[in-house]
Amino acid sequence: MKKTCPLSISIGLSIVFACLAAPPLARAAIKNSDCFGCHSDETLFRSETDGVSQSRMSEQLFIDKEKFSHSVHHSNGIGCVDCHADIKNLNYNEEVPHKKQLAPVNCTMCHEEESAAFKDSVHMKIRGKGITMTCYACHGYHYVTHQESMSVVERVNNVCAKCHNPYLSHDWLPKKNEHFAFVECVVCHAPEAPRHIQLTFFDLVTNKMYSGQEILKILGIAENEFMPMLDINKDGNININEFENLELMLKQKNVHAIFHAELVVEMQAMAHQVNKGTAERDCKTCHAADSPYFKAVVLLLTKDDGSANHFQVDRTVLESFSLRHFYVLGGTRMKLIDKIGFLLLAGGLSVVLVHLTVRIATIPLRRKNECDDKQLSLEKEVSQ
Amino acid sequence: MTHEKLIYIHPTPIRVWHWLNAAGIVLLVITGFQIRYAEVLNLMPLKETITLHNYVGFGVIAAYFLWLYYYLSTDKITIYFPNLSTFVAKAVKQVKFYGYGIFRDEPNPHIMTPENKFNVLQQKAYLGIMFVLLPAQMISGVFLWKVKGYSDYIHLLGGIRIIDTIHVLFFFFFASFLVVHCYLATLGHTPLAHFKAMITGYEEHR
Numbered sequence: 001m002k003k004t005c006p007l008s009i010s011i012g013l014s015i016v017f018a019c020l021a022a023p024p025l026a027r028a029a030i031k032n033s034d035c036f037g038c039h040s041d042e043t044l045f046r047s048e049t050d051g052v053s054q055s056r057m058s059e060q061l062f063i064d065k066e067k068f069s070h071s072v073h074h075s076n077g078i079g080c081v082d083c084h085a086d087i088k089n090l091n092y093n094e095e096v097p098h099k100k101q102l103a104p105v106n107c108t109m110c111h112e113e114e115s116a117a118f119k120d121s122v123h124m125k126i127r128g129k130g131i132t133m134t135c136y137a138c139h140g141y142h143y144v145t146h147q148e149s150m151s152v153v154e155r156v157n158n159v160c161a162k163c164h165n166p167y168l169s170h171d172w173l174p175k176k177n178e179h180f181a182f183v184e185c186v187v188c189h190a191p192e193a194p195r196h197i198q199l200t201f202f203d204l205v206t207n208k209m210y211s212g213q214e215i216l217k218i219l220g221i222a223e224n225e226f227m228p229m230l231d232i233n234k235d236g237n238i239n240i241n242e243f244e245n246l247e248l249m250l251k252q253k254n255v256h257a258i259f260h261a262e263l264v265v266e267m268q269a270m271a272h273q274v275n276k277g278t279a280e281r282d283c284k285t286c287h288a289a290d291s292p293y294f295k296a297v298v299l300l301l302t303k304d305d306g307s308a309n310h311f312q313v314d315r316t317v318l319e320s321f322s323l324r325h326f327y328v329l330g331g332t333r334m335k336l337i338d339k340i341g342f343l344l345l346a347g348g349l350s351v352v353l354v355h356l357t358v359r360i361a362t363i364p365l366r367r368k369n370e371c372d373d374k375q376l377s378l379e380k381e382v383s384q
Numbered sequence: 385m386t387h388e389k390l391i392y393i394h395p396t397p398i399r400v401w402h403w404l405n406a407a408g409i410v411l412l413v414i415t416g417f418q419i420r421y422a423e424v425l426n427l428m429p430l431k432e433t434i435t436l437h438n439y440v441g442f443g444v445i446a447a448y449f450l451w452l453y454y455y456l457s458t459d460k461i462t463i464y465f466p467n468l469s470t471f472v473a474k475a476v477k478q479v480k481f482y483g484y485g486i487f488r489d490e491p492n493p494h495i496m497t498p499e500n501k502f503n504v505l506q507q508k509a510y511l512g513i514m515f516v517l518l519p520a521q522m523i524s525g526v527f528l529w530k531v532k533g534y535s536d537y538i539h540l541l542g543g544i545r546i547i548d549t550i551h552v553l554f555f556f557f558f559a560s561f562l563v564v565h566c567y568l569a570t571l572g573h574t575p576l577a578h579f580k581a582m583i584t585g586y587e588e589h590r
Contacts, residue, residue: 174431174434174435175531175532177532177533178531178532181532204539258543283422283429283430283431284422284423284430287422287430288422288423289423290423321545321546323545324542324543324544324545324546325538325539325543325544325545326543326544326545327544327545327548329419329420329434330419330420330421330422330423330430333420333552334545334549337549337552337553340553340556341552341553341555341556341559342556344553344556344557344559344560345556345559345560345563347560348559348560348561348563348564349560349563351564352563352564352567355482355567356567358487359486359487362487362488365487365488366487366488366489369488369489370489
């Protein structure tokens with residue numbers, strides 16, 4: 001047996017590990033540019049439609065390169081054949097250089113946790129009724145972007161509203177408009193998913209959100225300077241004073257942005273665990289002072305790719321006038337108002353009790369006066 | 385007590401409004417506490433409480449317009465406006481009466497007539513309540529009823545928290561006022577005299 005020197009072994013092992021650890025694209029012989037050679041052609045369509053309308057199929061075969069380049073998968077270096085894993089090579093001698101009928105993309109190869117949560121969801125269980133829900137039915141195919149910077153309405157339109165019209169159900173729910181505008185569907189429908197109040201910068205005059213870049217530009221700072229500038233006590237949390245400082249800084253820059261608050265789930269696998277009958281329906285879970293739904297608050301600096309920087313904010317901000325445009329009945333009430341209110345009540349009660357006590361205590365005095373008056377009038381009558 | 389001592393002070397529309405308003409305010413206060421402190425109070429389910437609060441609120445608004453229509457159409461609205469030239473002197477007298485004279489069985493310095501049924505302190509208080517506090521409470525209540533529908537107005541007024549703060553502070557005021565008002569109503573020549581008058585319309589003069 002040929003002896004191998006230790007250096008050769010280590011180099012060999014390094015190459016093996018490097019190959020294993022490298023991103024999938026590096027392993028793929030087929031590059032995205034090879035695919036776009038055909039699939040950037042808008043007129044590309046499939047002649048064998050398998051019963052699906054031709055126009056729809058042609059739409060699916062064309063990939064908008066620009067939109068794809070902004071997708072979360074492309075940003076993370078995921079190539080075409082990492083998902084379309086059954087394309088092993090391209091044979092340009094054929095009319096179609098790969099299999100005409102590709103296998104369905106298996107998202108669970110990468111998204112294991114999401115897959116596990118999804119398996120225990122109503123969307124998986126409906127397979128028993130002959131309906132197959134795929135990941136891309138909700139998330140789309142090639143242009144999946146980050147959702148962190150999306151508003152509730154955008155999130156819902158992007159996913160749930162593709163199939164569900166919330167106004168056709170939820171008859172038990174009062175104030176549908178308010179709830180649907182402020183609460184993301186899965187906050188109630190996936191109650192195990194972590195959630196938070198997300199605060200974004202909103203301009204009431206132009207009726208638009210400020211992006212994170214715009215806010216940083218206004219403040220004249222870099223992204224990594226934002227939290228150090230705000231978090232004066234360095235506890236990693238923006239407290240009420242620090243939050244008010246931010247408001248003041250923006251006002252000094254002549255920006256009168258308000259903080260727009262919405263209740264959303266965190267981008268975690270559990271958000272996929274939507275089940276029938278488990279949705280939150282008890283009003284008091286939210287509309288109470290100690291509601292678990294308002295424990296976490298984050299301030300968002302949104303990015304162009306749909307992702308966002310999250311900065312933890314102290315919950316007490318929800319109970320302050322800094323959030324003048326946000327109030328949840330019972331859930332974010334101000335303790336100061338309660339104190340003033342109970343002082344008002346105590347004041348009224350005290351006045352009544354003190355006056356009543358003196359009134360009762362002076363009954364003998366009034367009786368004596370009455371007797372004296374009667375005696376005086378009697379004496380007058382006698383003298384007359 | 386002879387009939388010569390009875391004087392008709394409270395006409396029927398005002399008595400109807402008063403008791404509708406009273407029942408409404410009592411219900412609004414009770415349901416208001418349930419809504420605000422749902423985690424500690426369990427008088428009735430939150431959803432039903434809010435629905436009841438909304439219906440009663442609109443009832444109180446309707447009653448307010450009955451009151452307003454009556455007073456504007458009869459020109460009696462002036463009974464709510466104190467005479468500023470005599471206000472201070474009369475107010476001092478009235479405060480002295482409530483704080484001292486009443487305990488010695490002295491006569492009330494204000495003599496009630498249909499044209500002048502409120503003493504100056506009542507005038508001042510009811511002027512504020514009927515022309516500022518109650519309208520503000522009604523408007524803020526309507527805004528809170530349809531937050532999304534009135535969002536433009538709410539933004540103009542400074543935001544939902546401002547509206548809620550106004551509504552809640554005035555709610556506490558009305559809760560406190562309710563207690564004081566009921567007590568003050570017992571300060572007639574008998575503890576129930578004013579209550580009877582608001583049912584029959586006739587106040588008894590001593």
